[in-house]
Each structure stands twice: as structure tokens, then as C-alpha cells.
Amino acid sequence: MADQSMTAEPAGPAGRAPGGSRLSPRKKQRISRGVQYVILIAAVVAVAFLTNWQGLAQNFAKMDVARQAFPDVFTVALRNTIIYTVGGFVFGSLGGLLLALMRLSSVRPYRWIAIVYIEIFRGLPALLIFLLILFLPLALPGFEVPGGTYGQGVLGLTIVSSAYMAETLRAGLQAVPKGQTEAARSLGMSHSRAMISVVIPQAIRIVIPPTTNQFVSLLKDSSLVLFLGVSGEYVELTKFGNDLASTTSNATPILVVGLTYLLVTIPLGYLAGRLETRQAKGR
Amino acid sequence: MAHAVEIRDLHKSFGDLEVLKGVDFTVDEGQVVCVIGPSGSGKSTLLRCVNLLEQPTKGKVTVGGVELTDPDVDIDAARRRLGMVFQSFNLFPHLTVLQNVMIAQRRVLKRGKNEAERIARDNLDKVGVGAKCDAFPPQLSGGQQQRVAIARALAMDPELMLFDEPTSALDPELVGDVLSVMRDLARDGMTMLVVTHEMSFAREVADRVVFMDGGVIVEEGPPDQVIGAPQHARTRTFLKRVLDPTHAEDDVSAGQDGAAADSPPAR
Numbered sequence: 161m162a163d164q165s166m167t168a169e170p171a172g173p174a175g176r177a178p179g180g181s182r183l184s185p186r187k188k189q190r191i192s193r194g195v196q197y198v199i200l201i202a203a204v205v206a207v208a209f210l211t212n213w214q215g216l217a218q219n220f221a222k223m224d225v226a227r228q229a230f231p232d233v234f235t236v237a238l239r240n241t242i243i244y245t246v247g248g249f250v251f252g253s254l255g256g257l258l259l260a261l262m263r264l265s266s267v268r269p270y271r272w273i274a275i276v277y278i279e280i281f282r283g284l285p286a287l288l289i290f291l292l293i294l295f296l297p298l299a300l301p302g303f304e305v306p307g308g309t310y311g312q313g314v315l316g317l318t319i320v321s322s323a324y325m326a327e328t329l330r331a332g333l334q335a336v337p338k339g340q341t342e343a344a345r346s347l348g349m350s351h352s353r354a355m356i357s358v359v360i361p362q363a364i365r366i367v368i369p370p371t372t373n374q375f376v377s378l379l380k381d382s383s384l385v386l387f388l389g390v391s392g393e394y395v396e397l398t399k400f401g402n403d404l405a406s407t408t409s410n411a412t413p414i415l416v417v418g419l420t421y422l423l424v425t426i427p428l429g430y431l432a433g434r435l436e437t438r439q440a441k442g443r
Numbered sequence: 444m445a446h447a448v449e450i451r452d453l454h455k456s457f458g459d460l461e462v463l464k465g466v467d468f469t470v471d472e473g474q475v476v477c478v479i480g481p482s483g484s485g486k487s488t489l490l491r492c493v494n495l496l497e498q499p500t501k502g503k504v505t506v507g508g509v510e511l512t513d514p515d516v517d518i519d520a521a522r523r524r525l526g527m528v529f530q531s532f533n534l535f536p537h538l539t540v541l542q543n544v545m546i547a548q549r550r551v552l553k554r555g556k557n558e559a560e561r562i563a564r565d566n567l568d569k570v571g572v573g574a575k576c577d578a579f580p581p582q583l584s585g586g587q588q589q590r591v592a593i594a595r596a597l598a599m600d601p602e603l604m605l606f607d608e609p610t611s612a613l614d615p616e617l618v619g620d621v622l623s624v625m626r627d628l629a630r631d632g633m634t635m636l637v638v639t640h641e642m643s644f645a646r647e648v649a650d651r652v653v654f655m656d657g658g659v660i661v662e663e664g665p666p667d668q669v670i671g672a673p674q675h676a677r678t679r680t681f682l683k684r685v686l687d688p689t690h691a692e693d694d695v696s697a698g699q700d701g702a703a704a705d706s707p708p709a710r
């Protein structure tokens with residue numbers, strides 16, 4: 161019935177739209193879309209005419225400069241970016257799991273310690289943490305971060321990521337239904353055995369998509385290693401691009417480095433999205 | 444001889460809410476006791492106090508001569524002797540059916556892999572889901588999942604099985620499979636404490652029926668007496684509701700609970 165009246169209307173005499181207005185909704189929509197295209201084309205034409213393409217190409221896409229970036233952008237810089245990120249991710253996940261378990265502990269001081277840590281290091285800019293590490297030897301004479309430059313970079317990223325991971329993992333642990341623990345305990349498992357065999361494996365599955373996103377943001381944060389004053393074989397992508405841009409007085413290396421980041425981050429982001437939809441379906 | 448289960452003056456409060464107000468009863472070895480009663484009367488809480496998923500506020504729970512409420516008792520060791528089956532199955536979704544039945548054997552009883560697997564398969568066969576060993580729980584029907592849950596508990600060789608409304612979450616046509624497994628178990632001499640709304644099952648299988656209301660035992664005895672010829676008005680009202688749900692409103696006057704449950708006729 162409703163269908164009939166819907167189809168009957170457009171079939172009626174042209175121009176007889178409801179409310180007595182001159183334009184049918186469909187016509188209005190077409191005009192509106194036309195206007196949007198006109199604006200877009202005008203903007204593109206304006207940008208095309210007003211931009212100094214030659215200058216841009218000279219500065220951002222100079223082939224011989226770009227060539228200088230290879231192969232080191234992959235063999236050194238990307239490799240180091242991945243080392244810093246994976247290191248920070250692995251230690252951050254372990255630290256985050258520990259913090260999450262402390263946060264959910266029945267021992268009150270553990271909860272407090274975890275809360276204080278999480279609040280502080282989620283609230284501070286990552287850059288500040290790297291500066292802190294830089295000045296650590298001044299505050300604690302004789303102290304040295306194990307692992308040298310890699311150790312410093314990984315430490316900074318670990319501090320940042322463990323605070324975020326703690327919250328993600330806590331949410332994951334809490335998302336595991338209480339009946340799971342009860343079933344495990346009723347089979348005679350101890351609290352920690354139930355955690356290890358039943359709750360944590362399920363929590364990890366739950367947090368894989370958000371964790372993948374966290375890995376991506378950690379990868380971007382690894383650029384802050386730049387502030388540790390690393391050089392030579394330790395440079396990661398951003399530092400590498402910055403150094404090469406300075407020596408060549410040209411911005412092309414920044415573009416190359418940017419594309420290299422995207423080469424990793426876009427597929428990972430896509431993967432996280434896929435995992436998320438798969439999980440949503442599995443529920 | 445000592446009772447298989449002995450509950451003395453059991454109290455349980457959640458904050459200000461007193462859910463169990465002094466429950467006493469016993470289950471002898473090989474007996475099947477069914478607990479019936481209206482929603483919220485404390486049946487689940489009672490069962491959960493028996494294996495200490497809930498810590499009783501007061502009172503004594505003794506299973507197989509061991510007092511579980513003794514603060515010095517190794518509760519993990521004590522729980523191993525009790526199997527529990529939940530209304531919502533609570534299978535481990537990240538493990539296959541076989542692994543579900545093996546994991547506690549391996550991690551708690553420290554059985555070897557082959558032994559655990561053999562016992563798991565035996566128990567899965569016994570409950571009629573032996574063909575589903577490699578499936579994951581979400582791929583199974585509710586009735587199959589509940590039978591896996593029973594096998595999981597049985598694989599630990601419990602002295603006592605606790606069932607909390609094991610068929611309430613099932614589609615009607617799947618209830619029978621689970622009940623028949625439980626019937627077999629009872630026939631084999633398992634000591635069972637069963638919270639259920641299946642009156643025909645209780646009548647057929649139970650040695651004793653316990654009717655609970657408002658956190659106390661109102662009436663208990665052989666099924667023919669409690670279900671067949673109840674002495675108390677509250678029991679009669681409850682049974683009428685369960686056995687003849689369409690005429691439940693006829694009894695609004697019978698108890699305060701009923702009056703609260705039925706919404707006013709407005710709208």
C-alpha cells in the first residue's frame with residue numbers, strides 16, 4: 161500500500177510536487193550536487209594555477225635527493241623505527257599486563273600504584289618522557305639505561321605504551337564474562353591458574369584490534385627518539401629524514417620518510433579494521 | 444555415617460540484603476536433592492555457597508567430611524571434589540570441546556596428556572557429544588554445550604555434582620537430552636544437588652525436594668509429598684504458577700511476592 165502511493169507520485173503530472181513547491185525533491189538533490197561539483201572544480205583549478213609547481217617539485221620531489229635516501233631509508237631508518245616500536249610494544253605489553261592485573265588486584269596498594277602510574281604517564285606528553293630519559297643520567301649519576309641508545313628509545317616507548325596498554329588490557333580482562341572465572345574456579349583452578357588459562361587468553365583476543373591501533377600510534381611516537389640525540393646507525397625514520405633534509409637543504413627526504421611511514425601504518429590500520437569487523441561478527 | 448553434604452545455619456548477605464536466612468539441610472551419598480522455589484528466593488546463592496563461589500556470611504558447609512567454611516581449608520583442593528554446572532554453560536570459548544574437558548585435568552589434577560584425553564573422550568561419549576571433540580563451543584547447540592559442561596565437570600571425578608538450572612537457558616526441544624544425561628548420572632549413583640524448574644524431572648529422579656522461599660527452606664521431603672501434596676500455602680502457590688503458568692494471576696492474593704511481580708493492569 162505504502163509502496164503504491166510512493167510510486168504513484170512521480171508518475172503523476174510533472175511539477176506537481178507535494179506542498180505546492182516548484183521543484184521535486186529529486187530535482188533539488190540533483191541541483192545541490194551539481195553546485196558542489198562546480199565548487200570543487202573551481203577550487204582545483206585555483207590551486208593548480210596559484211601553486212608554484214616547479215618550486216614544489218624542486219623542494220619536495222627532487223629525484224636525485226630522493227635517490228640519496230635509498231637504500232638507507234629502509235635498511236637503517238625503517239629498520240630502527242621497527243626495532244624501537246616493537247621493543248616498546250613488547251615491553252609495554254608486558255608492563256601493561258602487569259599494571260592491568262595490579263589495577264584489578266584485591267590488594268589496595270597495588271591498585272593505587274597502578275592508578276598513579278597510568279594517570280601520570282597517560283597524562284604526560286610523550287616528548288616530555290623522552291626528555292626525562294635524556295636527563296636521567298644527570299639526576300642519577302652513574303645510571304645508565306641498559307642497551308645503550310636502543311635501550312633508551314625502547315624505554316621511552318615502553319613507559320608511554322605500558323600506561324595505554326594497561327587500560328586497554330584492563331578493559332579486555334573485564335570484558336571476559338565473570339562466569340568464565342567461576343567455571344574455572346569451580347573446576348579447582350586457583351585464581352592465578354584461572355587467569356593464565358582462561359581469562360588472559362580471552363582478554364588478549366578481545367584487545368587485538370585496539371592493540372593494533374596502539375601499535376600504529378607507537379610507531380608514530382617512535383619519531384620522538386629524535387630528541388634523544390641519536391645518530392649514525394641508530395637513527396629512525398624521522399631523524400633520518402630530518403638529517404638528510406638538512407644536509408641537502410631540501411624537503412624531499414621528509415616526503416620519502418612520510419611515504420615510508422604510510423607504507424606501514426596504512427596496512428596496519430586496515431588490518432585493525434578487518435580484525436574489528438571480524439570480531440564484531442563473531443560475537 | 445557422615446552426610447555427603449551438610450549445611451548448618453547458612454546465612455548469606457549481599458550488603459544489606461539478606462538472601463539466605465539460616466538454611467539447614469543434608470544430602471546423603473548417592474542421593475539426588477532438587478531445590479525448587481520462586482525467582483530470587485536464594486537457590487543459586489545456596490548452591491554457590493556450597494562450593495564457596497560465594498563466601499557465606501555465617502554457618503557451616505561440610506562436604507565429604509571436610510568443612511569448606513573453615514578458613515584454613517585449601518579451597519582449590521576442596522572444590523576439585525565438587526562439579527558445578529551453570530545455567531549459562533560457561534564453556535571456555537577459546538578452547539575446543541576436547542580442550543575444555545582436558546584443561547582442568549591437566550592443570551589441576553596434573554594428569555598426563557594421553558590420560559586426560561582418554562578420560563575427556565570417555566566422558567564426552569557418555570553425554571553423547573563425542574563427535575564434537577574438535578568443535579569450538581559457540582558452534583554447538585545449547586543442549587550440546589550443556590552436555591559438554593557436564594562432561595567437563597565429570598572428568599574431574601567429583602564426589603558431588605551441583606546443577607544450577609541446567610536447562611533454563613535451553614530451547615524446549617533440547618531440554619530432554621540434558622535431563623536424560625542427568626537421569627543416567629543419578630542412576631549411576633552420583634550425589635547431586637539440583638536447582639531446577641523441571642517438576643517432572645524432580646518427581647521422577649529426586650530422592651528429596653527442597654522448597655525455598657525468601658531465603659529459608661519452607662518445606663522439604665520426598666517429591667510425592669512436596670510436589671504431590673504440599674503442606675504449605677507458599678509451596679502450593681508456587682507449584683500452581685510453575686505447573687499452570689497461564690492461570691498464575693488467579694493467585695495474586697496468595698503472597699506479597701506475587702502481588703509485586705504482577706504489574707498493575709493500567710495501560
Ligand SMILES: Nc1ncnc2c1ncn2[C@@H]1O[C@H](COP(=O)(O)OP(=O)(O)OP(=O)(O)O)[C@@H](O)[C@H]1O
Pocket residue numbers: 457460462480481482483484485486487488489
Ligand atoms: N552478587 C550479588 N550481589 C548482590 N545481590 C545478589 C548477588 N547475587 C544474588 N543477589 C540477590 O540475591 C537474591 C537471590 O538471588 P539468587 O540468584 O540466589 O536467586 P534464585 O533463587 O537463584 O533466583 P532465580 O530462579 O531467578 O535464579 C536476589 O534478590 C539477587 O538479586
Ligand SMILES: [Mg+2]
Pocket residue numbers: 486487488607608
Ligand atoms: Mg538462580
